[in-house]
Amino acid sequence: MGITRTFGTPSFLEGSRLIEQWMREMGLQTRVDAIGNVRGRWVSPCESAKTFVIASHMDTVVNAGRFDGPLGVIMGLDLLEQLIQLGQPLPFHIELIAFSDEEGVRFHTTYLGSKVVAGLFDDALLNQKDASGTWLSEVIQTMGGDSRRLKSDAIAPQDWLGYFEIHIEQGPVLYEKAIPVAVVTAIAGQKRIEITFEGMAGHAGTVPMAMRQDALCAAAEFILSAEQLAAGQTNLVATVGKLVVANAASNVIPGDVVCSLDMRSSDAAVLAWAYQSLQDTCFDIGRMRSVTVGWKLIQETAPVACDAQLTNRLATAIAESGYDVIQLVSGAGHDGVPISQVAPIAMLFVRCFEGISHNPLEQVELADLAAALKVADQFIKNLIVD
């Protein structure tokens, strides 16, 4: 059975209470902030200590697995438990945060929780409505939060020491390489395009091949061009995920096709180059085939680099723990995106079964959890010592 735990729902509130209880039992100073993030602090005795945040999200997509998000929260609890058992005062505060909304399912806007912590929450979002017509501001109120307090829930830029998240890879690279963990070097930027091909519908039996303006053949040529371009780059993926033939029938030459294009890269220059190349290719295909092409940029996000120094430290911890150091770019978005604007971020990926994610079949081996915990523990201890 899949899990659905979207922002502010009963199952979400049940999970939130459980996480806060675990934090409290461990001895952390806990609170639920205005956006519903569950936050537990272990306070340093040092004057002017900064805050190191360990976090992931507790919300899920619809019909999700158990690991995407909660894994990082529970690993954080384990890490802190080990540190607390050592009984030594820390040179910095550690705050463990379970973000309330990363997936953005309910209000179609991602990173609600981490935007508040980064101080980047835009109050205009409060007027977003969910599918039932409920405002975000109403959900906050129902959860016991106060929309006016959102600003004060941010950690001020000067107070951050860094940010660390453990998350499943959601891709097949570690699974294929048979390696338990990887260090994330960047979170890919993304461009999402809607493309229309408008040719001429016609009778599949009576229009000779040379007289056709087949919109689906044009789309097919474009799909293969996008695949080929991305396959020739190490730092680029391109996907046509949606394709619809209007008024389709097996005996009608397609006259209208709409498809999506999703392109991602950690390198803004590569992404810009690929965008321009594929746009040019698309219009060339249209000209060659007398098919009218429409090209519309729907959405774009810039690539985010993880902090070089913090990421080096994480790589060192992986090596010290006895594992090969694999560097991966995250093709999926993460809470590190908004946080990176105010703090150095580092991320550790954990292998998941066949790369499957956003699916009840999502699975992580116990041995890989142990490996991630070993690496993270080493990483934090190194931070404390330095």
Added chain:
Amino acid sequence: MGITRTFGTPSFLEGSRLIEQWMREMGLQTRVDAIGNVRGRWVSPCESAKTFVIASHMDTVVNAGRFDGPLGVIMGLDLLEQLIQLGQPLPFHIELIAFSDEEGVRFHTTYLGSKVVAGLFDDALLNQKDASGTWLSEVIQTMGGDSRRLKSDAIAPQDWLGYFEIHIEQGPVLYEKAIPVAVVTAIAGQKRIEITFEGMAGHAGTVPMAMRQDALCAAAEFILSAEQLAAGQTNLVATVGKLVVANAASNVIPGDVVCSLDMRSSDAAVLAWAYQSLQDTCFDIGRMRSVTVGWKLIQETAPVACDAQLTNRLATAIAESGYDVIQLVSGAGHDGVPISQVAPIAMLFVRCFEGISHNPLEQVELADLAAALKVADQFIKNLIVD
């Protein structure tokens, strides 16, 4: 506004009465047969005279134009009117038939009218139901027909002299060549295939290009292969008209794609070769991409050649009328398909605007109607003289 005149409906019966009235006013012996064909005979005084049939259909698709079908019936009325005005007895009977159902919209089975006239009607069809659950046998009864009389409405094989139909091209060749008419050499055979591509769905951001099993990329490669194969043959068309991506999302690598393939040729050997070639190509693409291919033949009809001698006579009539002789294969099906099993058939195509058909925009120039009439008149007169 489009026309919808499907078998046995009120608009159909209104059209049927009008056609019978026109036939009667002209002096033909008229009747409506059991399947609803309107038939008008001009009887020869000669003993053992055979019957030459001039025909087309009076039913239409949904939201049709004015010419597909009725054109041939009305041209037949004009032809007979001219012959009758000459006042000479004919050496053969002429029967003008307005077939009741060629499109097969209501009962999803084509050529109901011409199958009866050819003596090829299968009584099992009487148990077909339309969308409202009405049996074909009930519709026949409502129209005043008697299902038991269907067999006796056939023209016996030994009584046929030949069959002649005038029909719009439904394709763009004559329009592009700026020529009013063409002689039809054959009605293409057809194979309709349903193809499934089953790869592996995945996250568009996290699965590297080299690890993908993208079902839509496989389908795209197949679509272009089919287009290329057909483009390299003069006597073949291939069309992927339907394509559906299951569970499509712009950020998900397509895991399941279903598409159609429609292939037509007047040459059975070419059709069989193309079928085998594309099937092989499709499975090759699947193997190369680790995508599982399913291939299912849904429907097939054999090519039908028009009668060589009668078609030569029609070509002669075109030349005698002062037009270039263009030979075309009909990619669409026609009533000549069943009739060809019992009689020599010939068909004349008339140019239509941009090849548009099955559409209210269907249009034929008055000058082209005059050209077709001139050719047909010459054709029939030559038959009478010989």
